[in-house]
Amino acid sequence: MEPDALRSDAELQGHGEVMLAVGLPLLPRLELDTATPLDWPEWQSALEAVAPTVLLCTRAALVPPLEAALRSHGLLAHLTVVGPDNGVAAAGSTHH
Structure with missing residues (x-):
């Protein structure tokens, strides 16, 4: 796993622990396979189902195509x- 992905995974884990500690539901986690093209109809359906306001990408390479x-x-x-x-x-994007 890339260093960016490891750091982002740790941050996501930390956010999840804080959310659980204050009684909030965990955020849905969707994963893209970077070895295959983005299957947009499938992702559109998944995103519309969870209605997110922010997407956290753990890999820099995923940000531009997404x-x-x-x-x-x-x-x-x-x-x-x-x-x-x-x-x-x-x-529309921010980076950390």
């Missing part, structure tokens, strides 16, 4: 994508 897919689909175009800093800033 942002591109989201921006072209009306109901999901408002989502903020958060991912490891890859040196490329885009509208």
Whole structure:
């Protein structure tokens, strides 16, 4: 696993522990396979089902294709994508 992914996984685990400690439900976790093209209809259906407001990407390489897919689909175009800093800033995304 990439160092970015390890750090992001640890952050996600920490957020989950805090959420459970204060009685909030855990966030849904969806995983992309970077070795295959993004299957947008499947992802669109999954995202619409959980209605997220923010997506946390644990791998910098996933941020650009996910942002591109989201921006072209009306109901999901408002989502903020958060991912490891890859040196490329885009509208609607933040990096850590």
